[in-house]
Amino acid sequence: MAEWPASPSVIGKRIPRLDGLLKASGKAKYPSDVHPKGLLFGAMLYSPHAHAKVKSIDTKTAEKLPGVKAVLVIAGPGTTLRYHGDDIAAVAAETEEQARDAIRAIKIEYDVLPHVVTEAQSMAEGAPEVFKGGNVKKGRGQTKGKPEDAMASAAATIEATYTVPMITHVCLETHGLTVGLEGEKKATAWASTQNVYGIAGDLAQALELDRGDVTVYTEFMGGGFGSKFNADVWGTTAAKLSKMAGGRPVKMFLDREQEHCAAGNRPSATAHIKMGADREGKIVSVIAEGHSTGGVGNGTNMILPYVYRGVPHYSVGQANALTNRGGSRAMRAPNHPQSCILTEAAVDDLAEKLGMDPLEFRLKNLDPGSPMTPIYQAEIPIGAELIGWREKRKPRGKTGTGPIRTGLGMALHTWGGGGNPGKQVSCTIHPDGSVDIKTATQDIGTGARTILAMIAAEILGLQPTEINSLIGNSSYPPGQPSGGSTTTPTMAPPCYDAVTKARDALFKKVASAFNNARPEDLSLKQGQLWAGGEPVASWKEACRKLGTSPISVTGEFVDGLSSTGVGGCQFAEVSVDLETGEVKVKKIVAIQDSGLILDLLTWESQVYGGVIMGLNYGLFEEVVMDPTSGRMLNPDMEWYKLAGASDIPEIVVRAYSPPDEKGRQVIGVGEPPTISTAAAIGNAVSNAIGVRVTEWPMSPRNVLNALATASREGRA
Amino acid sequence: MTEQKPRDPGGLGGQSRRDFLRGSGVAAATAVLTGQAAGVLDEAQAAEESTKVLSGTVEITLKVNGQERSCEVEPRSTLLDTLRNRLDVTGPKRVCDRGSCGACSAIVDGELVYSCTTLAVSCQGKTIETLESFETGEGSVPHAFHQNDGLMCGYCTPGFVTACKAYLDKHPNATEEEIRKGIDGNICRCGTYVGVLAAAKAAAQAKKGA
Numbered sequence: 001m002a003e004w005p006a007s008p009s010v011i012g013k014r015i016p017r018l019d020g021l022l023k024a025s026g027k028a029k030y031p032s033d034v035h036p037k038g039l040l041f042g043a044m045l046y047s048p049h050a051h052a053k054v055k056s057i058d059t060k061t062a063e064k065l066p067g068v069k070a071v072l073v074i075a076g077p078g079t080t081l082r083y084h085g086d087d088i089a090a091v092a093a094e095t096e097e098q099a100r101d102a103i104r105a106i107k108i109e110y111d112v113l114p115h116v117v118t119e120a121q122s123m124a125e126g127a128p129e130v131f132k133g134g135n136v137k138k139g140r141g142q143t144k145g146k147p148e149d150a151m152a153s154a155a156a157t158i159e160a161t162y163t164v165p166m167i168t169h170v171c172l173e174t175h176g177l178t179v180g181l182e183g184e185k186k187a188t189a190w191a192s193t194q195n196v197y198g199i200a201g202d203l204a205q206a207l208e209l210d211r212g213d214v215t216v217y218t219e220f221m222g223g224g225f226g227s228k229f230n231a232d233v234w235g236t237t238a239a240k241l242s243k244m245a246g247g248r249p250v251k252m253f254l255d256r257e258q259e260h261c262a263a264g265n266r267p268s269a270t271a272h273i274k275m276g277a278d279r280e281g282k283i284v285s286v287i288a289e290g291h292s293t294g295g296v297g298n299g300t301n302m303i304l305p306y307v308y309r310g311v312p313h314y315s316v317g318q319a320n321a322l323t324n325r326g327g328s329r330a331m332r333a334p335n336h337p338q339s340c341i342l343t344e345a346a347v348d349d350l351a352e353k354l355g356m357d358p359l360e361f362r363l364k365n366l367d368p369g370s371p372m373t374p375i376y377q378a379e380i381p382i383g384a385e386l387i388g389w390r391e392k393r394k395p396r397g398k399t400g401t402g403p404i405r406t407g408l409g410m411a412l413h414t415w416g417g418g419g420n421p422g423k424q425v426s427c428t429i430h431p432d433g434s435v436d437i438k439t440a441t442q443d444i445g446t447g448a449r450t451i452l453a454m455i456a457a458e459i460l461g462l463q464p465t466e467i468n469s470l471i472g473n474s475s476y477p478p479g480q481p482s483g484g485s486t487t488t489p490t491m492a493p494p495c496y497d498a499v500t501k502a503r504d505a506l507f508k509k510v511a512s513a514f515n516n517a518r519p520e521d522l523s524l525k526q527g528q529l530w531a532g533g534e535p536v537a538s539w540k541e542a543c544r545k546l547g548t549s550p551i552s553v554t555g556e557f558v559d560g561l562s563s564t565g566v567g568g569c570q571f572a573e574v575s576v577d578l579e580t581g582e583v584k585v586k587k588i589v590a591i592q593d594s595g596l597i598l599d600l601l602t603w604e605s606q607v608y609g610g611v612i613m614g615l616n617y618g619l620f621e622e623v624v625m626d627p628t629s630g631r632m633l634n635p636d637m638e639w640y641k642l643a644g645a646s647d648i649p650e651i652v653v654r655a656y657s658p659p660d661e662k663g664r665q666v667i668g669v670g671e672p673p674t675i676s677t678a679a680a681i682g683n684a685v686s687n688a689i690g691v692r693v694t695e696w697p698m699s700p701r702n703v704l705n706a707l708a709t710a711s712r713e714g715r716a
Numbered sequence: 717m718t719e720q721k722p723r724d725p726g727g728l729g730g731q732s733r734r735d736f737l738r739g740s741g742v743a744a745a746t747a748v749l750t751g752q753a754a755g756v757l758d759e760a761q762a763a764e765e766s767t768k769v770l771s772g773t774v775e776i777t778l779k780v781n782g783q784e785r786s787c788e789v790e791p792r793s794t795l796l797d798t799l800r801n802r803l804d805v806t807g808p809k810r811v812c813d814r815g816s817c818g819a820c821s822a823i824v825d826g827e828l829v830y831s832c833t834t835l836a837v838s839c840q841g842k843t844i845e846t847l848e849s850f851e852t853g854e855g856s857v858p859h860a861f862h863q864n865d866g867l868m869c870g871y872c873t874p875g876f877v878t879a880c881k882a883y884l885d886k887h888p889n890a891t892e893e894e895i896r897k898g899i900d901g902n903i904c905r906c907g908t909y910v911g912v913l914a915a916a917k918a919a920a921q922a923k924k925g926a
């Protein structure tokens with residue numbers, strides 16, 4: 001079994017990412033920046049209606065407009081359009097302005113059909129159907145023990161309906177690609193994707209070519225968060241337009257409105273939850289009934305209860321309500337943020353009902369059968385200390401008398417991540433001393449490019465900047481799609497394997513040139529080749545001994561370098577203005593374990609980024625659908641709210657990293673830190689104002705509604 | 717999905733000021749959104765009906781990063797699209813295309829602008845700077861972003877770097893709070909603000925030291 005070096009010189013340090021200056025100087029060319037010769041600009045025509053049939057479509061005028069080179073109908077007469085943003089037709093023209101004119105010149109008649117865009121509309125008796133066969137699909141249900149009996153015998157119970165809205169990914173670089181053909185048999189694309197290897201297959205299929213005839217580049221890409229794994233209709237459409245235009249490259253990137261409406265979402269989740277505990281504060285029963293919508297796609301697969309899986313009795317039922325809205329896609333830790341909010345809100349409310357400190361209550365209810373439990377037990381006191389739980393926290397609602405109240409909240413999360421066999425990395429050591437690492441994975445902002453260089457540098461005794469970390473090219477050895485926190489744990493082992501084997505081959509070839517050393521006497525450190533404890537040559541001199549033959553090795557997954565499963569906890573401190581309902585997050589503490597950390601600098605950025613995405617989920621974000629028109633009301637970046645610099649609180653990040661933690665190897669940290677932030681914020685708000693806000697986000701509207709309801713019912 | 721349901725604020729008679737505010741706040745929000753819905757429908761209608769060609773080009777010369785660059789634009793062409801599509805100056809990014817996110821930031825005659833909401837024809841005779849022209853050595857804003865990891869996917873980064881540079885040039889003694897306000901017109905989805913603020917502070921410090 002392979003092992004990471006015990007006292008590394010590069011791994012675990014704070015290494016600025018290799019491509020950081022290219023990005024910070026505007027010189028990095030993203031797929032939406034490239035401008036190959038003869039470039040045409042594409043534009044999409046998409047449905048303004050939530051539900052309609054195309055009666056007729058006439059592209060004659062559009063085709064004749066100046067500059068227009070190709071027009072393609074995607075949804076011909078008789079096609080049903082199922083959401084605002086659904087694809088209808090596409091155009092390629094000499095300028096982007098001309099492409100947009102042509103889109104406007106396509107004449108189309110619709111039979112507008114009745115729609116359902118909210119869960120209530122979708123589930124109503126006699127509702128119009130999104131697809132034939134009914135809107136409501138039963139999801140995974142689960143029952144353990146005798147939840148009803150256990151609930152009846154509980155010392156304290158709570159019952160409430162908690163709601164989390166749908167949100168969208170809001171990748172800053174919208175979905176799309178630039179693609180062109182050379183002759184009949186070769187295509188080149190620059191795609192904004194999390195799956196450079198896979199996209200080549202999608203495009204090959206659309207163009208009826210072999211996979212190897214298509215080369216896809218993803219040197220850089222502007223965010224995906226789970227929504228960019230396929231070429232999608234617009235990508236294959238661009239390829240077809242290019243073919244129609246004699247192979248001229250076509251740049252096709254969605255506009256912001258279609259991006260919001262059609263390019264994925266994190267489904268909503270609503271659950272009616274009953275939870276009961278005994279006198280000692282042990283949760284004895286959970287009964288939950290939930291529903292969600294992911295538009296025309298899957299709803300949330302609610303994991304209830306989340307984290308606290310040791311509850312002896314529970315039953316969960318859930319349903320997916322289809323709506324006329326673009327389909328869901330994986331989004332950073334699919335299903336977890338929703339499950340975390342629903343569970344952690346109920347857990348908090350039950351602790352409150354029992355008059356227990358919610359921190360103690362959580363510790364009491366950790367699952368004794370879970371390997372995460374000791375991790376939570378260690379992490380929670382660290383987080384509590386950093387947020388000032390003991391000194392600052394007051395019981396819910398006992399937070400003073402003025403209009404501004406402060407409160408604390410917390411939540412726990414877990415994620416798998418981890419590495420999978422099957423992917424490859426190649427390492428070439430050239431006689432001039434340069435080193436190429438190649439694999440068809442991509443860096444979606446996580447620092448994957450830098451990580452591969454760090455591993456190579458560690459093994460070869462070099463600096464990461466001395467390694468050419470070549471990724472984002474579909475013709476390289478098959479690499480991992482970036483999803484589920486698997487890129488680093490999947491790519492690190494074959495990288496380690498390739499570089500180790502290349503190093504050993506180098507030793508074998510050059511050993512005799514250094515006082516007839518044996519290969520096993522050689523080692524590499526500080527840019528030098530060492531033989532028997534003495535530096536004998538610089539790295540470059542050593543490589544020169546290769547003569548004209550470079551060393552090239554392809555590495556495979558090896559055991560012992562990566563594993564799976566992490567736990568984390570987060571704490572939030574908020575202040576709430578009772579008059580305006582405005583919530584300000586003052587501080588967040590995130591304690592995260594993730595095994596061996598390769599680059600501490602980019603690791604921290606990942607955790608900060610996850611927390612900030614969670615803060616957006618907790619405070620601002622929601623897709624607002626208009627029940628009357630069926631359209632999304634905020635498909636922009638003004639009414640779809642995201643945090644700016646002034647919204648960012650003090651964020652304290654700590655790696656939970658005792659010595660044995662490193663023994664758990666590389667795990668991946670993309671998803672975990674975004675899971676529990678919104679739950680912790682919601683719990684802090686309730687602690688501050690003395691009333692549970694059952695609807696996320698913690699917007700003024702939801703906070704004021706909760707206060708108004710409580711005061712009407714005489715609770716506040 | 718969230719449905720904006722108006723709430724009955726309860727009889728006005730016994731209402732406290734707090735309840736009244738809550739009720740009216742919610743009602744007002746609903747009114748705005750409903751009004752918007754009508755707006756978008758009209759817009760869609762108008763878009764469908766207007767098939768008139770608005771094209772027509774004019775040759776202009778722009779002074780970009782110290783160079784005179786000529787190209788053909790339409791009167792409606794934005795500075796952003798002109799830089800990106802016609803002059804291959806792709807540092808500034810198109811993200812929202814309507815002045816909400818700052819990714820397209822550029823400096824025109826020393827002032828920070830959203831180039832997506834600036835017409836190219838209005839920039840003739842002006843000095844246009846994009847981040848490609850910035851110093852990148854030690855002490856520079858791009859260098860500070862790199863060292864402090866003020867970027868992840870990097871798509872918002874050009875806008876943040878440009879906004880930071882423009883702000884610090886004018887406010888060399890800015891406090892952290894002021895820097896935050898100075899770059900509040902920019903949005904990052906990856907959540908790099910902690911690194912961005914560290915970078916801005918480092919760059920400000922370096923400037924003072926220089």
Ligand code: FES
Pocket residue numbers: 809810811812813814815816817818819820821830831832833
């Ligand atoms: S693209 Fe110009 S402000 Fe967003």
Ligand code: FES
Pocket residue numbers: 172222223445867868869870871872873903904905906907908
């Ligand atoms: S770094 Fe990705 S959006 Fe800011």
